[in-house]
Every structure is written in C-alpha cells, then in structure tokens.
Amino acid sequence: MATVDIRDVRKTYPGSDLETIKGISCSVADGEFIVMVGPSGCGKSTLLRMVAGLERISSGEVAIDAQVVNNMEPKDRDIAMVFQNYALYPHMTVYKNMAYGLKIAGLDRQKIDERVKSAAKILQLDELLERRPRQLSGGQRQRVAMGRAIVREPRVFLFDEPLSNLDAKLRVQMRVEIKKLQRQIGTTSLYVTHDQVEAMTMADRIIVMNGGIAEQIGAPLEVYESPASQFVAGFIGSPAMNFLPADVEQDGQHVVFGGGHRVASDSAVGQGGRKVTAGVRPEHLHLATDAEADRKIPIRVELTEALGADTLVHGVLPSSGDMLLARLPGVARMNAGETVDLAVQHGAMHLFDADTGQSLTAASA
Numbered sequence: 040m041a042t043v044d045i046r047d048v049r050k051t052y053p054g055s056d057l058e059t060i061k062g063i064s065c066s067v068a069d070g071e072f073i074v075m076v077g078p079s080g081c082g083k084s085t086l087l088r089m090v091a092g093l094e095r096i097s098s099g100e101v102a103i104d105a106q107v108v109n110n111m112e113p114k115d116r117d118i119a120m121v122f123q124n125y126a127l128y129p130h131m132t133v134y135k136n137m138a139y140g141l142k143i144a145g146l147d148r149q150k151i152d153e154r155v156k157s158a159a160k161i162l163q164l165d166e167l168l169e170r171r172p173r174q175l176s177g178g179q180r181q182r183v184a185m186g187r188a189i190v191r192e193p194r195v196f197l198f199d200e201p202l203s204n205l206d207a208k209l210r211v212q213m214r215v216e217i218k219k220l221q222r223q224i225g226t227t228s229l230y231v232t233h234d235q236v237e238a239m240t241m242a243d244r245i246i247v248m249n250g251g252i253a254e255q256i257g258a259p260l261e262v263y264e265s266p267a268s269q270f271v272a273g274f275i276g277s278p279a280m281n282f283l284p285a286d287v288e289q290d291g292q293h294v295v296f297g298g299g300h301r302v303a304s305d306s307a308v309g310q311g312g313r314k315v316t317a318g319v320r321p322e323h324l325h326l327a328t329d330a331e332a333d334r335k336i337p338i339r340v341e342l343t344e345a346l347g348a349d350t351l352v353h354g355v356l357p358s359s360g361d362m363l364l365a366r367l368p369g370v371a372r373m374n375a376g377e378t379v380d381l382a383v384q385h386g387a388m389h390l391f392d393a394d395t396g397q398s399l400t401a402a403s404a
Contacts, residue, residue: 041104041117041194041227043067043090048099050085050251059085061251062099070225072218076238077248077274083231084199086248090229091120091197103194119188120197123204125180127172127187133159134168137186144191154190161220162186178209185217189224196221198230202237210234214241235275239263247271269316269396272389278321278351283361284393285317294390296336298358303333304400305386314393321351321366323387327380334382338363340373354379 044067050060060082067073075083088094090101092113100107108116127136134155141151159165162182172180181201188196201217202210218241221228232238238245239259247254247262247270255267259275266272272280285294287304294304294317304317327335338354352365352373365381373379390399 040069040225042069042102043195043227043229044100044102044105045086045090046100046102048086048089048101049097050082050089050094051097058097059251060089060097063246063248063251063253064099065246065253065256067227067229070227072221072228072230072241072243073246074230074232074238074242074244075246075248076232076235079233081248082251083233083246083248087197087199087229087231090195091118092116116195117193118195118197119191119193120199121181121184121188121201123200123202125172125184125204127180127183129172132169132171133164133175133183133186136172136183137190140187140191151190154192155186158186158189161189161223176209177205178213181205181213182216185220189220194227196226196228198228200231200233202232202234210237217241236277239275245275247274249274265398265400266318266389267398269318269391269398272318272391272398276320278364278366280318280320280389281324281363282391283317283319283356283363285315285390287313287315287390293333294388296356296359297361298356300336300356300358301333302336302383302388304388304390315399316391316393316396318389318391319363319383319387321364323384324363324365324381325367325384326371327382331382334385335380336363336383337378337380338365340375340377340379342375343371343373345369352379354381 045063045065047062047064048060049058049062051058077083085094089096096109100109137155138151159168164182164186202213214237242259245259245262246256249270255262255271262275283296285296287294289312292304293301295301339357340354342353344351348369350367350369350371352367354363392399
C-alpha cells in the first residue's frame with residue numbers, strides 16, 4: 040500500500056498552448072479510495088495516465104510513497120491499471136491471463152499458482168480458471184481484469200472507467216464488488232468515471248473535474264451538501280439540481296424569482312440587491328403547507344413520472360417560464376395543467392454568483 044501525492048500537475052501537449060490539466064493538487068492517503076469524476080473531456084483520464092506514467096507530466100510532481108516518479112517508467116512504479124476494455128488475451132484461459140504478468144516478472148511457478156488461486160477465490164472465479172474470455176460474461180471478464188491486477192500485489196490500483204461497457208444492472212453489482220474488494224485488500228486506489236452515482240457510492244473522497252481543473256475535492260456527502268460551484272452542484276446529484284435566476288433582497292435573507300416570488304434563503308449572502316443563481320435539489324422540494332408562506336414557489340405542472348417510491352413532477356413557474364423539477368413521495372398525485380405550491384426545505388437553497396458560478400452560500404457559512 041502507498042500514499043500518492045499530486046502536486047500542481049499540469050499537462051500541455053506538444054505543439055499546443057492549451058493546458059489540458061491546469062494545476063491539480065491532491066494527497067491520497069494510504070488505503071484511500073479516490074474517485075475522479077467529471078464530463079467527457081475534463082481531463083480525468085489524462086490525470087490518471089500521468090499517475091500511471093502513460094502520459095508525460097508537463098510540470099508539477101507525482102509522488103508515490105514520497106518518491107517522485109515523474110521520470111520513472113510505468114513498470115517501475117509498482118501500480119496496476121484496470122481499463123474499460125478489459126484487455127484480456129483471447130487465446131489464454133482465465134488462469135493464464137491472471138498469471139501472465141507474474142510469469143513475465145520471473146516469479147516461480149508455485150508463487151504464481153498461490154497468488155492466482157488466492158485472487159480467484161476473492162473474486163469468485165474459482166470455477167472459471169480454465170475458461171477463455173469468449174466463454175465469460177462482461178462482469179466475469181471485468182473480474183478477471185481485476186484479478187490480473189490483484190495478483191501483482193501493487194502499491195496502487197488505477198481504474199479507468201472499468202464499468203462503462205457493462206449494462207446498468209451489472210454496473211450496480213460490480214461497483215459494490217469493487218468497493219468491497221478494495222476495503223478487503225486495502226490498496227490505495229484512484230478510479231475514473233463520468234458516472235456521478237458511481238462516484239457518490241464508491242469514493243472515500245471525490246475529485247470533481249471540469250475543463251482540466253479540480254472544482255472541488257471532498258467526501259461525497261460534503262460535495263453533495265456544500266457544492267463549491269454551480270458546476271459541481273449541477274453535476275453531483277440525481278436528478279440534477281434546479282437552477283433559477285434570482286435577485287437577492289437588500290436584507291440578504293430573501294431571494295426574488297421571476298414574477299416576484301419571494302422566498303427565504305436561510306443564509307445571508309451580503310451585498311443585498313445582487314443577481315444570483317438559486318439552486319434547489321428536486322428532493323428538497325415538497326408540497327407547501329399554510330405555515331410555509333415564505334418558502335412557497337408556485338408551479339404549473341407539465342408532466343409527472345410515477346416511479347413507485349417517488350414521483351417526479353416537472354413544472355414551470357407560470358410568470359417566468361423557468362423550469363422546476365420536484366421529487367415527491369410516490370403517493371403524490373396531480374394532473375398536467377394543475378397549479379401547485381411547492382416549498383423549499385429549510386436550509387436547502389444554494390446561491391451562486393451569477394457571473395462566476397462560485398457558491399455564495401458556502402462562502403457565507
């Protein structure tokens with residue numbers, strides 16, 4: 040096991056002045072599971088490949104166990120990488136796929152056998168060791184790819200979107216298996232995904248990336264509850280956060296939406312009268328009671344989606360046309376065209392600077 044330190048790492052490709060990675064720093068503790076999440080093209084896989092040694096670092100440092108590895112070959116970094124395409128040898132059995140790297144490294148046959156069978160037991164591949172990849176399901180192939188990494192007993196695991204080729208149900212199963220496995224083995228792990236649900240459910244900490252920048256680094260619930268920017272707020276959480284243009288009243292305690300709807304914001308943001316973007320998560324809206332006059336937002340229902348435990352209500356503010364999505368209990372029943380009053384849960388409104396997108400709520404806390 041090992042620590043990983045990423046210190047002001049930057050990446051510029053030859054012949055280009057455009058920075059792909061713009062000065063990211065993060066310290067990964069021994070045994071920690073870090074997930075890098077963000078949209079396609081944000082630089083998360085590039086950053087992972089720089090840690091692996093597959094991409095040159097333009098400036099900054101990557102250190103494993105306090106040893107700077109910038110100029111070290113990938114094979115000398117004592118890391119193991121699991122890719123999204125599995126990269127299994129089709130003509131080899133499961134056993135031989137898992138053993139191949141150890142054989143190349145010169146381990147004796149008995150040691151190889153011990154490691155392969157131990158990893159196969161952990162991954163429930165005992166009965167599949169003589170099969171070839173074409174005889175396996177997608178989930179089984181992914182476990183073989185993980186087994187090949189485990190047998191090397193590396194200091195660091197690197198995962199590059201390993202579940203993206205699996206169907207939705209299998210992805211859920213595999214992310215649970217990967218997290219359980221990482222806890223069992225205790226190996227420091229960096230994991231890349233574009234799926235924020237994977238990030239929320241698997242990570243000890245999340246790095247939310249956008250345009251080569253780490254917008255926020257923190258525990259999943261910390262990022263969910265206190266997003267540092269409008270981008271983070273919109274990317275983390277499902278369904279996505281609602282955003283509405285608004286003005287802060289002079290008291291700094293209320294915001295006014297289009298059409299003059301005045302709603303308590305629960306936190307002073309200073310500079311009364313400024314324009315902001317108000318963010319409210321769908322799950323933090325509920326049907327208003329008479330006692331919640333200062334939290335009401337009237338909407339005209341456009342569409343409802345009954346999901347069983349929940350009902351998603353799509354609506355618009357009648358006076359401004361701004362869209363709003365609410366996640367209500369499954370018992371909620373309403374019709375398209377009906378006007379209903381929703382209320383914002385106490386303390387659940389986020390305010391962002393209309394120009395920079397930075398959180399004003401977090402800054403005022």
